[in-house]
Amino acid sequence: MKSLPPKAKPEVTVDVVAFTVEDSQLKVLLVRRAREPFVGTFTLPGGFMWEGETSAQAALRNLRTKSGVDSNIFSEQLYTFDDPQRDKRGHIISVAYMALVPLEKISKHISLDVKLAPVADVGQLPFDHSQILAYATKRLRTKLGYSNVAYSLLPKLFTLSQLQDVYEVILGHPIDKRNFRKKILSLGIIEPTEQKLTGRKHRPARLFKFAQRSYAELEEPIF
Amino acid sequence: MKSLPPKAKPEVTVDVVAFTVEDSQLKVLLVRRAREPFVGTFTLPGGFMWEGETSAQAALRNLRTKSGVDSNIFSEQLYTFDDPQRDKRGHIISVAYMALVPLEKISKHISLDVKLAPVADVGQLPFDHSQILAYATKRLRTKLGYSNVAYSLLPKLFTLSQLQDVYEVILGHPIDKRNFRKKILSLGIIEPTEQKLTGRKHRPARLFKFAQRSYAELEEPIF
């Protein structure tokens, strides 16, 4: 291998894959680019990392300034994408983050420049954002299997059917209702409340809450 | 949050956690630093990433130039460590890599400046290298459970006891010999050969090989 000039250094950006579940579909937040390259097309929100901040801060800052989504959401670093060709402007590496947001915290920010796209049919995204999205989707699926992350996609109170829907949508296959309830309750990560969800045209569902609304890994896998 | 000057950018380095198994212990490769800060102390091999190369290339390049270890080893990106305070010289982020090396490929490079330290008692390392090492150790443990990575720590031919030793050392607990053999053989990731390992003062062991000597993830977890 040739020695390149040791003083030429790549620049660092962050990109955020913000997921939510809507209408029994896994969706990702996309924003319209304000600049070249790819002005006007929808991409993952992202931008340059600044000196003095962490990439995690940069990720949330970019998510906030580009989409308005803010406040107390789950996020975690995924992977650093660094193919020298990934951005035509030069060698720009990207630290990718995944954010999980309950729908209620996104809806009000939807606009002409901020949209939710079903992951199943986003099509091609600019840069290597399709690759980043694929990586994030896989990570989310895996993570669901050994942690309580589902809390970050649901409101404080939810029904078991809503919870099951989150699992089915992300795992991509149906789950038996009785087995799901047995399993999830035996893990002790959620607790029943006295409240019920009424006003639907069927039997009211009991509302549950997560025992802990912060990330925790489980001893034994769920699946 | 205040707007920092958008043109100040962090610099990018790579650090490599190179594991091997020796004497029934998980060990990590450390090299003596040639420069300030921390001249003369042992740290993970690493260095600046250059423009035009990927971080994966930078990781293997640094491993090679600082320790001599080369040629066809397993490596994967772990995580990007980016606390602005992690390096006193300024905001320098590090893309951490894990490398897995069979002992035979390391031994000849051991010297006054290159050593193997048991992970169980390395003590504190400079920078945030202890944190990086802890992260790598956890990743390795997890990965062992759903992939064939063990191949990367063993010679082409090995006995079942050697393989079991790798698992026990990394997982940190003993495994029942009969159950281990049953399980690992049922997965089909290794195959028996006709050869035996003789010359020991006990019954010769059959030698096995991995069906595939490249990374593969398993359908079902091993543990």
Place this chain on the structure above:
DNA sequence: CCAAAAGTGTTAGTCATACACCCATGA
């Protein structure tokens, strides 16, 4: 013949899976 590691099956318990009906409500 002794020491050392190699090699080999069975059993009991636990866990995952498959499966169908009644209930409470709003319209």
Place this chain on the structure above:
DNA sequence: TCATGGGTGTATGACTAACACTTTTGG
């Protein structure tokens, strides 16, 4: 009273975990 989703138990098969003795070699 009908349509809709909420809520519940059991039985079977599969897998995990625990366990001890014989074999083959070198010294």
